[in-house]
Amino acid sequence: MASKVKSLFVCSECGYESVKWYGKCPNCGEWNTMEEQAPVVSGKTGIKSRASIQIPLKLNEIDSTIEKRISTGMEEFDRVLGGGIVEGSLVLLSGDPGIGKSTILLQMCQFIGKSRTVLYISGEESTRQIKLRANRLGVDTDNLFVLAQTDVASIVETIKTEKPNIVIIDSIQTMMIDDISSSAGSITQVRECTNIFMHLAKSLGIPIFVVGHVNKDGAIAGPKVLEHIVDTVLYFEGERNYSYRILRSAKNRFGSTNEIGVFEMAQNGMKEVKNPSLMMLSGRPKNTSGTCVACTMEGSRPILAEVQGLVTSSGFGTPRRMCTGFDYNRMSMIIAVLEKRAGYMFGGMDAYLNVIGGLKLFEPAADLSVAMALVSSLRDKVLNENTLAFGEIGLAGEIRAVNNCEQRINEAGRLGFTKCIIPFHNYKSLSKETKISMDIVPVRTIRTAFDAITEES
Template sequence: MAKVKSSYVCSQCGYETAKWNGRCPGCGEWNTLEEVEVTVRAGSKARSVSAVKDVSDNIVNINGIDASYNESRYMTGLSELDRVLGGGLVKGSVVLLGGEPGIGKSTILLQICSFIGREHTILYVSGEESLRQIKLRADRLGVDSENLYLLAETDCEKICNVIVKQQPEVVIIDSIQTMSMAELNSAQGSVTQVRECTNVFTRTAKSEEIPMFIVGHVNKDGAIAGPKVMEHIVDCVLYFEGQRNLTYRILRAAKNRFGSTNEIGVFEMADKGLLQVENPSMLLLEGRPTDVSGTCVACIMEGTRPLMAEVQALVSKSALSTPRRTATGIDYYRMSIIIAVLEKRLGYFFGGLDVYINIVGGLKLDDTAADLSVAMALYSSLTDKIIDSKTIAFGEIGLGGELRTVTHIPQRIAEAERMGFEKVILPAHSLKGVGTGKFGIKIIGVHSIKEAFKEI
């Protein structure tokens, strides 16, 4: 006879404990332990080692496995998505796609069905929409494929039985929070249901060599709702970034077992769905002022892609005893370091001034090559000197005021030349080994930020 007992599971890491705690012993987060009911079968005993099935016959030499690139990946029809995935959708992989409501998760998955459905069969499983609603959305997006099959079901085990029986070549689950297992007593979307359903879907995808997309909702903090262990189970975790009131979306990989996590994909939301933005630098620099102080263009690297980003700075007299310091799109402490270097090494005083830094377009700059652009924008706003709109700067700033070398110099210079810039200011040490003669743009190497300011 089965009996039911209560257990507490952390919604972040999946840690289980018999009693409630204010702080999770596993990950240290507060107020994340949730009560779940666990069914225990009476008389169940652990199996002995001799009773376990021998699987030694399943051992295969690694050189005997065929993993050719062309045969192990499916193209999605969206080059921006393929870039983030590492070159396409890997057979047997499980991709978790997260993002805020209305950001475009279901839209992009339904769009790729039109291309993938030309040669492969697709099973689209929805637990949130009826079949008629999916059809209406497909008509609006112009999706029409004879190989696209729809299923409205929320029972995880029934769905896996259909997958094993019908053998589709691609499966889409929308969404994991609506899936459930009948043998579990917890409600849909609970920690236990999300974790166990993800486990079942992953085992099915691996055993049948079927790639699978899983849509995941996000919580108020922007993380995918459910236990953190869910992200460890899947092969790839993608996040849609952006605001619903803006048209542009950035797709970023937080985890990818089959590619880089530094690549991003840029999309624009239109009436007919998500459109690829193949030249994001032009998009980010659109509408840039040319006769205003406090603005400078940086070139950052997102994986193998160089991106132009406009850095804006505003330095004004403060009416408060403690001046404001605001950084949008750049690390606050990085901004504080740059301000401290300007005060200590160059003698510029920011103590009684409000300082605001903004990266146009909603980008978040993690590349230290943007340091020089931030410093030049601060200097331009402080002295009210206008930086030439055809000038771009990049380089890492040391605590001594020196400029340190950065990577991917040829790619950055080539992107600046392609975008019509006429002068590049960069660390002098970065010019070693770079054939500057092959570029039709003026390249200036400087050793310190003081030398860089003289070029304005």
């Protein structure tokens, strides 16, 4: 006699499954996150089973020709995807509400619709709402088909019948499988719906874009199980008060990761920013202390950004530390190194740090620029505005080497910078052409770096 099917308890934070309830998740340690859900019954998810014996192939017998890519009509979008859309790929696009996910996908439909058919499936908006937004964005292609539906079985049959060239699902949290008792947006629903779309994309060779929501911590709601299923994960970053948006690739099976594309949110949709460095440096103040230009590598692209520091007397017993666009703990470490190794005392001083343009600097190569900006404000010493500085700072006060040094210098020279402060160990590997292209000053410690950057100001 068959055993009775029992319910499962699934953690809403990490996806851990258990046959019994826990007050505290054994996997992630969160409290009150175990939710009761009915188990998924095999064969009732809207996809017919095609079990058959397959013969494995030798590695040398597999066709290794370059995959054909579909252009989105936006160079920045294509860059992040690795050169365009790969046929049969499943792409997850995530970001905060209102940041522009649906906007950029509709603009993509306008270009792709010139030669291919696109099926836009929405579970959040009605067809009339999508039409109004398309009119605002100037999207009027005849090859764009819109469907307002949340039932996955019905969507699968529609895709098989219509056979569009590209499918967009907006969003995965609204999709539902009737055979699963849990509500839309739950871990079980999101996982099983994504699995169905993944098998559909691979079997039919249709690229599918899936829009994903984020939770209060900024991570993709799902949770990580959703990112493991898809081929590409794209994040839309940006502050609401800034018009600039950064599209970042966190996972890409068909290209490099950590590539970014920069866009500007305008009245008629997203506009590409093909020269982010020039955009980030526009409006720089002159003859003002506390500013320094940093160069960070985003994938294969060097981007220049202005770092501003402000150090002022504190009115409280405990000095205040604040930073925007840079890691708070790393800024505290840099201040401690400046005090211990270079003699710049920040005790009793409030320190504020800001990266202009909403860009976030994750790379350690920005350490030297941050230190220069803070010390410049502390001493009220103006730095040369045509000077660039980059390098990682160690706890001993040394300036350590960074990667892609020559690319950073070439980008700085293209934008008119005449002096560059770099780590001493990077100078040896530079070509002769790069060494004579501008005034390059190799430094070993943070004290010598600040002396070199201010001696001609």
